[in-house]
Structures are given as structure tokens and as C-alpha cells.
Amino acid sequence: MTKGLKQKIIEQVASDLEKVEIALEQNLNPNLKLVKQIASHLLFSGGKRLRPLLMIHSARLCNYYNGFEIEFSVLFEYLHAATLLHDDVVDEADIRRGKKTAHTKWSAPKVVLTGDFLLAAALEIAAKTREPDIISVVAKITRDMSQGEIAQLDKKGKLDLCEKEYLEIIKRKTAVLIQGACKSGAILAKADKEKENALDQYGFHLGMAFQMADDLLDFTASAKELGKNPGADIREGKLTLPLIHSLANASSKDKEKMENTITSTRFSSNQFEQLKEKLYAYKGIEYTEQKARDHVKKAKSYLKIFPDCQSKELLCQIADYSIERKV
């Protein structure tokens, strides 16, 4: 079933994706070869291009067909890549998408500055839209994301992170960007406020579901599926919802045992498997899956005001796929 949905989505966006890849390549023109190398290392490492596709189809859902939606949409992939570069440096992550991270190949400062360059490239495209509201959206995304990362960094290794704090962090680090891509599509199409708000809310709920699914996969997927070892979040000191919910419901004995695993700098795969058992036993996995499903449902409900069309169907499918995916 999941494979079928993935295949369906890919077939519908194949022609857009081809154009997105070309635009990503053409708009990346640093005067330094080194910057192009570092930026390309991440940019062309098999990203799903979810954010550009969301902007493109949000615009088309609002009857925008002027042809600029492809070029403008890549700004959200640049912005995404910029934050990934900074985040990988911040988190000292070694592997992403099955590849060594940029800062393990080049120095951290060069990677930080390449992130700045990509952020600037995103801005330049935002300026080209000549829509001050899109620029405000991009600025707000950047502000929220930097604060989300700092908050996460500040909470690193803390075992008392509560669900509310977790929701605030994933909102800033993931949902605002996906939300902004959808909203910008509506702004580009000069849609009315009702439609703009509907796409904004669709994007927010999709983003929340997407991050929850990501956080689940870090426990439930295999290393091969993930392109990195599972349990990376705990190793980086990040508590996510499956764990937060389970800790809150665990017996004091189990809680202590789980906390020992989380705080030990290197836990064995056996310890990790035992921890996973507890996440199932205390329903942290189930609870997170339910929350993610609720967000998908809400996301899709915001699309109801739009007439049926191919973009609407696609956005619904993407919402479903966000929690069904295995990678």
C-alpha cells in the first residue's frame, strides 16, 4: 500500500521534479568553486524536494500557472539545505542521507559560511518574487528555525523535556518551513485570505506530522532505511515524543532503566532494543502515531474548501504519505 502511494506521487510530480533539479542547479552560482562543492554535497544527495513541491502545488491549487512557481520554489530547498548544514555542525552529526556530512569533509567554519551563502541564495529568489509578504514569510521562518535549534540545543540531554516543549521545538524546527512553503504558494497566486490561511494551516499540520513520523522512524526503521543508525536522536541528547510519553507513564523502575540507557554516551544495540520494547509497552509509539494521524487529518481538512483538482489530490496524498513512509 505504502509503495503504491509513493509510486503514485512520484509519477505525478516527475516532470516538476526534473524542472526543480534544473532550477536548483542553475540558481546556484557562487563565484567560488569551493562553495559550490560544499553546497552541492548536501543539495544533490537525494532529498525528496518536498518543500518546493508543496509551494508549486499550493500555487497551482490557487490557480497560479504563470510558470515562475518552479524557479521560486527552489528557495525553500536552499533554505532547508542552509539549516541542515548549520544543524549538522551544531549537532556534530556524522551521517545524513547515507553520506558523510559536509563538516566531516570540510571544516566546520566553511560549512557554516556555505550555509550563510545558501540562505542568501534563498533570499535572492524571495526578492525576485517582488512579493514583500513572501519575504516576510522567509524571514520569519529563518528566525523561528534558529530559535528552535537554540532551544533544542539548550534542552540537550535534559530528561525533563515535556510534551509542550517538544511540540514548540518541532514546530519551529520543521513545521514553520513546510508551512511557509505552502503559504508562499498561495501568496504567489494572489489567493484570497481564506485560501492563504487554509494552505498555511495545511502546511503547519503536515509539518508537525512529518516531524513526528521522523522521530518515530528513528526508533522503528532500520539503518538501511534511515541512511544512518537508528537511535541518533537519543545519542544527540534529543528527547522525542515516543520517549517523552513513555517516560511519563513508566514505573519508577523502568523509568530509571530507560534514563540510564538515554544518558549513557554509548548504549549497546541490545540496550536500544530493550528501550524500544518499553516505548511499545508504555504506548509512546502508539501515542505518537495517533498524534501524527490527527495532524494529517487536520491538514487534509483544510483542503476541503478547494475544488477537486490534481494538485488537491496530490497534497492529500503527500499528507497521507508523510506518516506512512519508511524513509
Add this chain to the structure above:
Amino acid sequence: MTKGLKQKIIEQVASDLEKVEIALEQNLNPNLKLVKQIASHLLFSGGKRLRPLLMIHSARLCNYYNGFEIEFSVLFEYLHAATLLHDDVVDEADIRRGKKTAHTKWSAPKVVLTGDFLLAAALEIAAKTREPDIISVVAKITRDMSQGEIAQLDKKGKLDLCEKEYLEIIKRKTAVLIQGACKSGAILAKADKEKENALDQYGFHLGMAFQMADDLLDFTASAKELGKNPGADIREGKLTLPLIHSLANASSKDKEKMENTITSTRFSSNQFEQLKEKLYAYKGIEYTEQKARDHVKKAKSYLKIFPDCQSKELLCQIADYSIERKV
């Protein structure tokens, strides 16, 4: 004489400066206390607010008096502070303006992310101007600056940096921001293209002169005047024009001696004094001073098309002061 000029400038801008300080404070509203602390550490450490003042008076020179020039101008101070935060992390600098740098007090990742936050704050103000051309200017500045820093980093410790490469680096790392502040003032005032271009060129030449003066001060000023030890550039592996010019003209024996001092990780103050002597003997100091004076002259020549007024006089004085200053 210099003190007189400084005093004159300060008296003319005192009332603007007060408003700039308030706007800097009011527009900085992160939802995290930690971000405010890190950002304030640098932002309120005695900067000259040169870039906001240049935007304000460029706008007024083009007859803009709508009152928004103060609020908008702080975007250039945020942008400046963002790049300083990233640069200090990149250069591993310990001291700036007589104070410990942010990343010696907080972790480098937190400082990088606070830099991102300030960049976002600059963008949000740029978006508020509702002038896509100002946003393009800000995006181009960010792109140029990140590339300038990477180029400098890539050339670090290389003894064969030539004058042309040096000029390209200081253009990107300093001149484009000052140039952008002046140009944005003209755009805000909806000045015609001739005036916009004149202020753009004034800003470029002022920026070049300003950075050359900075590079001279690293050799000629005292630790007390600088707020950090002189010779910091060489210690960071950065070759500047006084040195580049002197190396190109030195006897092979002197060249070798100078290069030994530059490449030794820790040189004595005696060695530094001997190096300085060579910079005077081979006219590296004199040559750089002359180049800086040429840029000041060019900068002022671009103001000729404007009718005499207080802002014009001030911009002329700032140009003169850029190379006469001791700090």
C-alpha cells in the same frame, strides 16, 4: 584635528544615535532569553553604528524625511552583528572591542545560531520596507559576505596573496555592506538612478577606505586604542595590504625574515616591531595610506551631484574620518 572631526560628527548625529539605540533594542525580540543575551553581548558593546547612520543620511540626502529611516536603518547593524558573530567563530577570535567574544562565553553552535537569528531580524526589517530592491540588496550583501569570508579562510596562512585578491576580499567582507546601506537609503527615498548610483559608489569607496584603515590600525595602533592586541590579522593568518605591498618589494633576505615572523604561530613583540619597521621601510604603510586616501577622494567626488546640506557635509566628514580615526 582628528579629535575635532570626531567631535563634530558625534554632535551632528547625537539625536539620531539615541533613536538608533532605542530601535536596536525594540526590534530585538527573540522568544528566548538566551538569544537576547548572546545578541546583546555584541550589539551593545560600543559599536559606532556607522552603517545605520549611513543609511539614514543617504536617505535624507535624497530628501526622505518620513521618519521610518531610523527604524529601517538598524537592519544594517543587525546584519553587521550577524556577520561579526559568524566571523569570530570562524576566526576563533578571543577579543573584540575590548571584550571577550561571544563564543568564548557561550558555545560556538549557540553563537552561530544567534547569528542566524540576527540575520533573520535584518530580513524582517527589510521586508517591512516593502521595497523588493532593498531586499535584493540585503540578499546580495549576505551572499557576497559569506563568500568573502570563505575566500579569506581558504587563503589563510598563504603567503602569496596578491593585491588583487586582497581587494576582492575586502570588497566582499566590508565594502558591500557599507555600500548596501548607502544604496538602500537612496532606494527608500525613491531617488532617481543617478543619485542611487552615486550613493552606491560613495558607499563602495568609503567601505574600501574604511577596511584599509582598519588593516593599517592593526599595525600602527596600540592595544588600548584597538581594544585587542595589534598584529591580530597576522596571528589569524590574514595578509593585508601593508604586508602584501612590502613583501612584493622586499629584498629576498628581508622577505624571508618577514615570512618567518608571519608564519611563526607566536611571535614576540620585538619581532612584531621589527616587522613593522620593514612595513615602513618598504613603504607598505605609505602605499596603503595613499590607496585609502584615493578611495576617500573618490567617495567624496560622488557626493558632488547633491545640493549642499547637513547630510552631505556629514557624509563628507565620515569619509574623511574613516582614515583619520585611531580606533
